[in-house]
Amino acid sequence: MTPRISVIVPVYNGEAYLGECLASIAAQNLRPVEVIVVDDGSTDGSARLATAQGARLLQQANRGPAAARNAGIAAASGELLAFLDADDIWPADSLSLRCQCLLEADADIAHGLTEWQKWLPAEARWEVLEITSRLLFISSILFRRRAFEQIGVFDEDMRFSEDVDWCLRAQDAGLPRAMSETVVHHYRFHGSNMTLQAPDKDRYLFMAMRRSVLRKRAMAAAQP
Secondary structure, X not given: OOOOEEEEEEEOOOHHHHHHHHHHHHOOOOOOOEXXXXXXXXXXXXXXXXXXXXXXXXXXXXXXHHHHHHHHHHHOOOOEEEEOOOOOEOOOOHHHHHHHHHHHHOOOEEEXXXXXXXXXXXXXXXXXXXXXXXXXXXXXXXXXXHHHHHHOOOOOOOXXXXXXHHHHHHHHOOOOEEEEEEEEEEEEEOOOOHHHHOOOHHHHHHHHHHHHHHHHHHHHHHOO
């Protein structure tokens, strides 16, 4: 039996892209049991759009993506969890490929390739920039719930790179993971991405990397 999958979509003023994001989830050939949109204090029509497209809506004051993801985890009923940023999309076989990969490997997380796309307004189309596995994007990962029970949830003190921090914690802990050599996620650059605009984004990324170095040093020092 295929495990139940919950999809969590954090959104902050993402009305312009949320509709296409949710449509890509609805088009999955392996349908999730629920789609939870966590509205992180939006002032646009994101909440209204989420409800209109049949998602389960959670609303909170603006606390950042880590807190939004954690709220979704707490509310989700699925054994497997997936996250999709509100301005990205999945190809139709994204969940099925990752689920098959996860189950076959008996891993705790499974991910695939990410295709980077850039919006060309003059041509009204998305241009493919690169296909990569060098960076592990959260929207390319399928998680067992037990992964969060072992590693913990996202660090809400981090307003950026909370997903990098979590993935490094999982890697340092030796969490079993598997990979599909197939594109499962379209990451879209459109000029207003939180990734590009987040204040102190470099500081938070450095913090995540430094924490990993310190963990490894501590583990090495504890070895007999």
